[in-house]
Amino acid sequence: MTKVHRTIKEVKELIGTLSDSDPILKELKQDDRKGVQKLLIQRDRERMKQEKEKEEFDILTRYESELxxxxxxxIAGIDEVGRGPLAGPVVTAAVILPSDFYLAGLNDSKKLSEAKRDEYxxxxxxxxxxxxxxxxxxEEIDSINIYQATKKAMNEAIVELPVQPDYLLIDAMKIQSPYPSQSIIKGDAxxxxIAAASIIAKVTRDRMMKEYALKYPGYAFEKNAGYGTKDHLIGLEQLGVTPLHRKSFAPVKEILHTGH
Incomplete structure (x- = not known):
């Protein structure tokens, strides 16, 4: 059999398309050029990474598979974002995924970069x-408290689903619902x-807070999403309380009482 002489560039373009049983791969393993050996190592690493991601993804789908x-x-996954901030709404998302859905690296939205969250x-x-x-x-959070507000927002997200669910998987909360449900602690992981709902809720809320930052400058909402960062607290001290602020939350409550 005639040995095919491929350039490193040709090998680089070819190597990702080869299956483990491909005879060309066997041939490349006997190629003593450093560039080829380096590409083989990269291929092995990429394969291992993909296998690990697939294993992690399979673990993430076990609740859905059993159901x-x-x-x-x-099966609708439900999650919230924005229970802790001093300003802005609490936002929830309900997401129903198809059985063949695959997105490597999808887990807790808080651990991902903003660019990755936007992509997902x-x-x-x-x-x-x-x-x-x-x-x-x-205003309603102040009226009914954040816990009740979160439950209300979750029920609203379920009602807003264009296709209704037949089962709910909820992150950490228990809600009254006509559907059978399960509450999972740290459900987004x-x-x-739930991980998909976490992404939808967080990106939706972050984008809203960036819009609010244009209307209410000086609180750094575009960076802190309403959480009580140093910039936000300085803004509160200097500019006072906006209609977005939760008046029942410290330190907003203190500022209102002291009149700063």
Missing amino acids: RQQGFTH YEYIQKHAISIGIGMVHA KSIS
Whole structure:
């Protein structure tokens, strides 16, 4: 058999397309050029990374897989963002994913970079069966408390789903609902549907807070999303309380009482 002489550039373009049983791969392993050996090492690393991501993803889908085996088809993951900030709404998302959904690296939205979250947000928007958003604003949070506001927003997100669910997987909370449900502690790191809802809720809220930053400059909402950072607290001291602020939350409450 004639040995084919490929340039390093040709090998680089070819190597990612080869299966483990491909005879060309066997031939490349006997090629003593450093550049080829380096490309083989990179290929092995990439394969291992992909296998690890697939294993992690399979772990993330175990709740959904078990429920599908029980006959449920439209499993909605539900998560919230914005329980802790001093300003802005609490936002929830309900997301129903198809059974063949795959997105490597999807887990807790707080651990991802903003660019990665935006990328995943677009992918989920494109591939989800159904997405619903719920939100409760500052005035109502002050009126009914943040815990009740979060539950209300979650129920709103379920109602807003264009395709209704037949089962709910909820991050940490228990809500009254006509659907069977399960509450999962740290659900955004354990369920793919909740992880997807976490991304949708966080990106939705972060984008809203950036819009609010234009209307209410001086609080750094575009950077802190309403959380009580140093910039935000300085803004509160100097500019006072806006309609976005939760008046029942310290230190907003203190500023109102002291009149600063």
